[in-house]
Amino acid sequence: MQAPIKLLFVLSLITALAGCAATTPLVLGAGGNHEFLKYKTDIRLKAAAALDEEPDLITYSINGIVENKSNDVINTYLLGYGKDDYSQDMKSIAIYQIGLIYMNRYNKDRDDEKAKAYFHRHLIEFPYSILQDRVHDRLAIIEARKKETVQMTPEQLLSHVDKDRLLNKPITAFDPDLTPMSERAIRENRLDDANGVYLTVYQNPGSSDSIKAKSLYQLGLIYMSEQNPNKSIKKSSYFFRKIMDEFPKQAVSKKAEHKLSKLLNQNNDPVTETSN
Numbered sequence: 486m487q488a489p490i491k492l493l494f495v496l497s498l499i500t501a502l503a504g505c506a507a508t509t510p511l512v513l514g515a516g517g518n519h520e521f522l523k524y525k526t527d528i529r530l531k532a533a534a535a536l537d538e539e540p541d542l543i544t545y546s547i548n549g550i551v552e553n554k555s556n557d558v559i560n561t562y563l564l565g566y567g568k569d570d571y572s573q574d575m576k577s578i579a580i581y582q583i584g585l586i587y588m589n590r591y592n593k594d595r596d597d598e599k600a601k602a603y604f605h606r607h608l609i610e611f612p613y614s615i616l617q618d619r620v621h622d623r624l625a626i627i628e629a630r631k632k633e634t635v636q637m638t639p640e641q642l643l644s645h646v647d648k649d650r651l652l653n654k655p656i657t658a659f660d661p662d663l664t665p666m667s668e669r670a671i672r673e674n675r676l677d678d679a680n681g682v683y684l685t686v687y688q689n690p691g692s693s694d695s696i697k698a699k700s701l702y703q704l705g706l707i708y709m710s711e712q713n714p715n716k717s718i719k720k721s722s723y724f725f726r727k728i729m730d731e732f733p734k735q736a737v738s739k740k741a742e743h744k745l746s747k748l749l750n751q752n753n754d755p756v757t758e759t760s761n
Contacts, residue, residue, distance in 0.1 A: 526652070527643075528551055528552075529652060530643060530646070530648060530651060530652060531550070531551045531591055531639070531643060532547050532550075532551045533651040533652060534591055534642070534643060534646050534651060535547055535550050535551065535589055535591040535592070536669075537646075537651060538589065538590060538591065539585055539588075539589055540669075540673065540675070541581075541585060541619065541678070542582070542585055542586075542589070543582060543666055543682070544664065544665050544666055545558060545561075545582075546558060546582045546585060546586050549586060550586060550589055550591055550592045551591075553593055553594075555586050555587075555592050555593075555594050556594060558586065559583050559586060559587075562579040562580075562582055562583050563579070563583070565579050566579045566580060568691055570690050570691035571689060571690075571691045572685065572688060572689040572690060572691070573611060573614075574614070574685040574688070574689070575685055575686070575689045575691070576610075576611075577607065577610075577611040577614045577616060578616075578682065578685065580603055580606055580607045580610070580611070581603075581604075581607055581616050581619070581620065583600075583603045584600045584601075584603040584604040584607065584620070584623060585600075585623070586600075587599045587600035587603065588600035588623060588626070588627055590637075590639065590642055591639045591642060591643070592639065593638075593639055595639075597627045597630065600623070600627060601624060601627055604620045604623055604624050604627075605624075607620050608620055608621075615681065659671070659710065659712060660706050660709070660710060662702070662706055662740065663703070663706050663707070663710070664703060666679060666682070667679060667703050667706060667707050670707060671707060671710050671712050671713045672712070674714065674715075676707065676713075676715055679703070679704070679707060680704065683700040683701070683703050683704050684700070684704070686700040687700045687701055694732050694734075694735055695732075695735055695736075695737075697731075697732065698728050698731075698732040698735040698737045698738065698741075699737055701724045701725075701727055701728050701732075701741075702724070702725075702728060702737045702740065702741055704720075704724045705721045705722075705723075705724035705725045705728070705741060705744060706721075706744070707721075708720040708721035708724070709721040709744060709748065718748055718751075718752050721744075721748060722745060722748055724741075725741040725742070725744050725745040725748075726741075726745065728741040729741055729742055729745070
């Protein structure tokens with residue numbers, strides 16, 4: 486079971502639809518191309534809506550919601566949570582994500598009471614987590630919902646969303662190696678969130694060298710991106726060099742070397758560059 490648990494936290498290995506975090510089946514039942522395109526659009530819309538409501542959802546969590554497999558995703562999180570060689574920060578992320586999945590209104594298996602239970606569990610088990618304030622905010626949202634006289638189903642909610650706004654966001658050309666989470670961090674200026682997740686994966690004793698290297702690679706790409714208002718050649722170079730020094734045998738090390746060479750060609754002295 487170790488492989489799927491590790492896969493969970495390596496967001497770069499999760500395939501996703503362009504612009505939203507949801508996988509799409511390659512083959513559907515009989516129905517023709519029109520039905521396939523409609524299904525694909527519906528999946529994209531549900532993913533975009535779920536993420537719009539809760540930006541803290543990571544790719545794997547959104548996949549579970551839009552594919553109606555949230556229980557499978559939650560069980561995988563719990564497997565990681567139960568591993569002795571997974572850090573407290575990793576376990577904190579897992580429990581937090583479970584709470585977010587259960588409370589999301591686009592999840593057909595939504596259960597606010599279970600969400601509350603996991604959030605309270607987080608408050609008790611991870612009192613020093615940087616996520617604690619966010620947990621309190623989510624608990625307040627759940628309490629406020631109790632006052633709503635009408636509780637709509639995911640389908641009813643989707644019928645009321647602004648489809649044009651969710652599906653027709655401006656397209657920005659990102660590095661193809663960036664994960665959906667990394668792109669979102671850049672687009673929505675959520676760099677602290679991305680740093681927290683990727684560094685947690687890197688520092689986790691249970692992460693393989695491959696996973697650690699890929700996490701650092703995402704950070705290098707994020708700070709190298711022209712679309713990042715906080716672009717920093719110094720930080721980007723640091724992460725690429727760290728991969729080359731610590732994980733020279735990993736395949737991503739060659740990519741890091743290539744990116745670093747590109748930075749060197751574009752900048753006379755990236756090490757002393759002080760941008761951001």
